[in-house]
Amino acid sequence: MQEQRDRRPADSSRAVRLESFGGPEVLDIREIPAPQAGPGQVRVRVTAAGLNPMDWIMTADADTAARFGLSLPAGFGTDYAGVVDLVGAGVTGFAPGDRVFGSALSRAVADFVVVDAAGEVAANEVHHTPDGVDDRTAATLAIAGRTASAALAVLEPGPDDTVLIGGAAGGVGVFAVQLARIAGARVIGTGSAASADFLRELGAEPVAYGDGLADRVAALAPGGVTAAVDLHGVETVYAARELGVVDGRICTVAAQVDGVPAANGANAAPGALPEIARLVAAGRLRVPVAASFPVEQIRHAARVQADRHVHGKLVIDL
Incomplete structure (x- = not known):
């Protein structure tokens, strides 16, 4: 699967999309134009996306989605980890090839996401992944x-x-x-x-x-x-x-x-998320990954998540 993904043109992206709000049955994988990094932004080639209950809660119906600023067509998933692919004008501190993690509100289950390089705004952020933290684990940290x-x-x-x-x-x-x-x-x-x-x-x-x-x-x-x-x-x-x-x-x-x-x-304090990543890297905090699924099984993974009986975290591999 990795070899196929590496051959994928950088101007296109697989992304899980919703054409209507609802349960896991509305999730589909679409081929869309790859997002481009603008000034102050980085584009990340996603390798893993962590699932959370809020992912399906906020896309279950139009009223809830609107409270999160979502409209159709919408993406799915917020936590991600991967590698910086492109950097926009004015970006410092990140370069292509850097391993990173963070959150991208309802658009993380995709080959590429674009996020702001500065600040720690929840659901639109990027942080360096410490050595010793694998991408699946990093993709579970943000929310x-x-x-x-x-x-x-x-x-x-x-x-x-x-x-x-x-x-x-x-x-x-x-x-x-x-x-x-x-x-x-x-x-x-x-x-x-x-x-x-x-x-x-x-x-x-x-x-x-x-x-x-x-x-x-x-x-x-x-x-x-x-x-x-x-x-x-x-x-x-x-x-x-x-x-x-x-x-x-x-x-x-x-x-x-x-x-x-x-x-x-x-409401988390500034620096909270990088500190959690440091604790993971130091072996002081363990993140149990209950299961991982290829992106082609997104509907099944979402159903497992929605069941609310998972011990630990679920991850989508891209």
Whole structure:
């Protein structure tokens, strides 16, 4: 597949496109003109694109898509990794051949993406890939890493904390668990029975979600829980409140609860994403890639992602 791709003319590009909003069934691979790098931009030949729940959520219907500034025809996927192919006028710090990663809102599953070379604007960014980080791993970092970093910035965990993380086995959870552990906190992570061993490998103490969550956490941590982040909904929020955690040390990502701070990747601190990449390169943070798929299997991969039972990250190879 790589030899075929290398022969592909640089003026054309395969790209996953949507001609209508909907589920995985609307995803198709199209041949389109390759995007060109303008002033201040770089073009990246994509080798891998990471999938996230937001990819299919924001393209599921026209109203949601409009809130993200998307219109038809639209692309798909946001996280990418690859090699700089072209640089536009005025670009410094990047050159053809540089290995890079970042995010390109709803257009990453394509042979080429064009992104701004300056700044760290979420969903339109490029960073150097550190030595020791392969492209599949680099393609998983942007959305999940940014989101986890932003959520933990609300909690500011430390060695005296016991942090409850809801949805700990998901794509954002694998980052949140490990970043909290790196900060010195004890971590209790909610998940299914099938995810228990996976959570232990990440450094979390597993607890089953569902009715009675607060009681199970209290039995596991009789000394109390001091902070919590809910990466999936609101169950962990209410359990944390029941356990006496103050609202200011609870954070949501996928829901809104009055009085509880919310976080998203766009709120991550400057430098958060390169720092996560450095932690990966240093072997301090591990990114489990649950599965990778060739781009020709994009519909199947999107269905697997939408099922929301993946332990780790999914990647599309280009």
